Amino acid sequence: MALASGVRFAERALLRPWALLRGTTLGRTEPAAGGGGDGARRFGSQRVLVEPDAASGVAVMKLRNPPINALSLELLTELVISLEKLENDKTFRGVILTSDCPRVFCAGLDLTEICGRNPAHCAEYWKAMQELWLRTYLSSLVLVAAINGACPAGGCIIALSCDCRVLADNPKYRIGLNETLLGIIAPFWLKDTYVNTIGHRASEQALQLGSLFPPAEALQVGLVDQVVPEDQVQSTALSEMARWLAVPEPGSSQVGPIFFRSRAPADQEHDAKGHRRPPAEAARRRHPELCQLRLQRLHPEVAAGVLGEAPTEERLRAVLPARVLAKPILVGTVALEDSSPVFAHLKLLRALCFAHLPRRP
Numbered sequence: 001m002a003l004a005s006g007v008r009f010a011e012r013a014l015l016r017p018w019a020l021l022r023g024t025t026l027g028r029t030e031p032a033a034g035g036g037g038d039g040a041r042r043f044g045s046q047r048v049l050v051e052p053d054a055a056s057g058v059a060v061m062k063l064r065n066p067p068i069n070a071l072s073l074e075l076l077t078e079l080v081i082s083l084e085k086l087e088n089d090k091t092f093r094g095v096i097l098t099s100d101c102p103r104v105f106c107a108g109l110d111l112t113e114i115c116g117r118n119p120a121h122c123a124e125y126w127k128a129m130q131e132l133w134l135r136t137y138l139s140s141l142v143l144v145a146a147i148n149g150a151c152p153a154g155g156c157i158i159a160l161s162c163d164c165r166v167l168a169d170n171p172k173y174r175i176g177l178n179e180t181l182l183g184i185i186a187p188f189w190l191k192d193t194y195v196n197t198i199g200h201r202a203s204e205q206a207l208q209l210g211s212l213f214p215p216a217e218a219l220q221v222g223l224v225d226q227v228v229p230e231d232q233v234q235s236t237a238l239s240e241m242a243r244w245l246a247v248p249e250p251g252s253s254q255v256g257p258i259f260f261r262s263r264a265p266a267d268q269e270h271d272a273k274g275h276r277r278p279p280a281e282a283a284r285r286r287h288p289e290l291c292q293l294r295l296q297r298l299h300p301e302v303a304a305g306v307l308g309e310a311p312t313e314e315r316l317r318a319v320l321p322a323r324v325l326a327k328p329i330l331v332g333t334v335a336l337e338d339s340s341p342v343f344a345h346l347k348l349l350r351a352l353c354f355a356h357l358p359r360r361p
């Protein structure tokens, strides 16, 4: 949610996602649907459509990377840029995140970005993913997720990074962190995000089992705040947004993501002169491990030994999309440096570990 109003992401140099973009048109501006009589203009990029309403200070941001809104490097990058653009525009205080693709909110990481790619690409991809997480989780805007489709894995993380979640009541629209079923072990920050939302025991169970919750269960466990008929998702999200924005000067109080989402000692939040650090820098100080993530090409046996048991080919074949498996798999693993202070906590650092599988016959 909103941070102190004067606090913005000054540390832009750390977030230079446009450098990652290849062949993407950004900043296209066109009249908003419905006339845009208030002067608000629709803008966006190839994969992110932004419909701003200057009068209410709320923008609707739609993911449109068909068919399933997989988080490709381009989509991650364009999301970061679009959010940054709105954060920099004082007109806007809230964003509703939703999908422009039927039946899917977001399928999570684009597995084609990490299968059969070289370590440099995987590292670039992993970094972009973390940047989006930091950008959403520590956003100075109120973020409401209008979840109008399936919401597994990375899609769920995006939703969890929002202040509030409204899910369409369709049993096919399941939500949760199913990473373990893919042989991906949740990094600590992903686990923490789950715990912060649904509590320790529920997270322990859900993460380890890779549970995907249908709407009623998602509501019961606290993963979403409202479940409503599909045609009411958008309007409910707008009502929720109004409720959050009704709080005077959200973020100028001590109640905001920094308050709730960190347990940082004061010296990580403030510099020697007592000035509040930019949120991205504060987050990096709290979690130096984030900066230390390195892609290492580990020998499969080493990966299995260091990172725990590698998933079997049968298991992966059962869950991974056929298109992904058609490519030579993997890739290696993302792990923390040996020198990381948390290296001992294996459960937390088994970040992204796939088995080394032979080419599909």
Ligand SMILES: CCCCCC/C=C/CC(=O)SCCNC(=O)CCNC(=O)[C@H](O)C(C)(C)COP(=O)(O)OP(=O)(O)OC[C@H]1O[C@@H](n2cnc3c(N)ncnc32)[C@H](O)[C@@H]1OP(=O)(O)O
Pocket (backbone or CB within 6 Å): 067, 068, 070, 103, 104, 106, 107, 108, 109, 110, 111, 112, 129, 130, 132, 133, 150, 152, 153, 154, 155, 157, 158, 178, 179, 182, 184, 190, 321, 322, 323, 324
């Ligand atoms: C804030 C930053 C993010 C932090 C992220 C932290 C880490 C997250 C880890 C992950 O996200 S790993 C990815 C896990 N994702 C999944 O398990 C989703 C798998 N997909 C599905 O469950 C379904 O596809 C769906 C999303 C429910 C949609 O079902 P639908 O029946 O509508 O479509 P499909 O026929 O299944 O798929 C269409 C097409 O898309 C391919 N595909 C599906 N998922 C992915 C994916 N994640 N990456 C790449 N490609 C994917 C699928 O293979 C089909 O391809 P085809 O060529 O048409 O056969």
